[in-house]
Amino acid sequence: MKISRELKTAILVLSSIALLLWGYNFLKGSDLFGSTTKFYVNYDNVEGLSPGAAVTVNGLVVGKVSKITFGDSGKLLVEILMHNPIEVPKNSKAIIYAPGFIGGKQIAIDLNFTDKEIAKDGDFLVGGTEAGMLDSLSEKVEPITHKLDSVLYNVNKLVVSLNATLDPATQQNLKDAIGELNQTMANANGITKKFDNIVSSNQGKIDGIMTNFNATSKNLNTLSTDLAQADLKATIQKFDNAAKNLDKLLADIEAGNGNVGKLMKDEALYNNLNKASKELNLLLEDVKLNPNRYINISVFGKKTAPYVEPASSGE
Incomplete structure (x- = not known):
């Protein structure tokens, strides 16, 4: 049986249409030939x-x-x-x-x-x-975006305010202040250079001062060591004993013990010493007034005048 060309063409067209429909439905998710x-x-x-x-x-x-x-x-x-x-x-x-x-x-x-x-x-x-990765990222980025917008808005307001504040006069004052600051820094730099020159020119003297200072420090260290090695405890003990003896002596004097104490406290001894002192004073005065009475050189056998108590005795 011979198939005509028209029939072949019809079969090919129908097969192409069926294949097209199947492909369309397959792409849509439908499967025409499967369960x-x-x-x-x-x-x-x-x-x-x-x-x-x-x-x-x-x-x-x-x-x-x-x-x-x-x-x-x-x-x-x-x-x-x-x-x-x-x-x-x-x-x-x-x-x-x-x-x-x-x-x-x-x-x-x-x-x-x-x-x-x-x-x-x-x-x-x-x-x-x-939520996918992009959705999660978007959720995290969105608050940051809002904050960034707020920051940029505040920065914009700050810049506008700054521009409004810095009028030409203020800008000139700011320039002058910066110029004066530069001059101050230049002066400070010059002072620093001068100080460096002074230090350089007197380096020898500074070294000598440091050497003397080191020697003094060593001497002080030696003195401190000697003081630390000295028996300060025994010396302090001696001073303490001496203070105790002095306290005891003063206590004895106050109590009337010993010669000094008796002299300070015994009224009769004091009166006797006072009386003896007065009599010795009268004797010396009489010797001055009547030396012949005590030194008698008689050539012709003249008698010595009897003793008369001086009127200056006050008795």
Whole structure:
């Protein structure tokens, strides 16, 4: 049987159309020639998720997102087409996540093995989202951005205020102050150079002073060592004994013991000594007035005048 060219052309066209439809549905996540299971998930936001996105379990691709439509109460209904015949517990969670920095988002099914009921075709899974690396980075960067904006705003206000404050007169005063500061620094530099010259020219004298100071320090050290080695305790003990003896002597004098004490305390002895002193004074006065009475050189046998008590005796 000979097939005509027209029939061949028709078969080729139909095959191409069928292949095109299959490829389109495959890219959308539909598999026309394999057994598939559909699950549905409601999400509040599916930003970054598109039809044809991969559905994974522990990183293994087990299906694709078939379509995304609006559901009840404004939620987004996502249809998942599972082409890998695995058992999914009914309370498993379908989490939207970003696998990397580049590319869209995918759905990862977190199998809940504690639930013994297996989801059937057309059942709903629990939806969830997981912040990706870019989302986490954006959440952390956003507060920093707000703070940076606040800082830049404050800096801008400071610059505006500074420009308003620094009028031409103030700017000139500031320039003058900086010029005077430069002059002061130059003068200080000159003084430092002069001091360096003085030190350089008198280096020998300074060395001599330092040598004398070192010698004096050594002498003081030697003196300190000699004083430390001296028997200061014995010397202090001697002074203490001497002080005690002096206290005892003063106590004896105060009590009237000994010659000095009797002289200080015995009134009769004091009166006798006072009387003897007066009589000795009268005797010396009489010797002065009548020396012949005591030194008698008689040539002719003249008698000596009798003793008469001087009138100056006061008695």
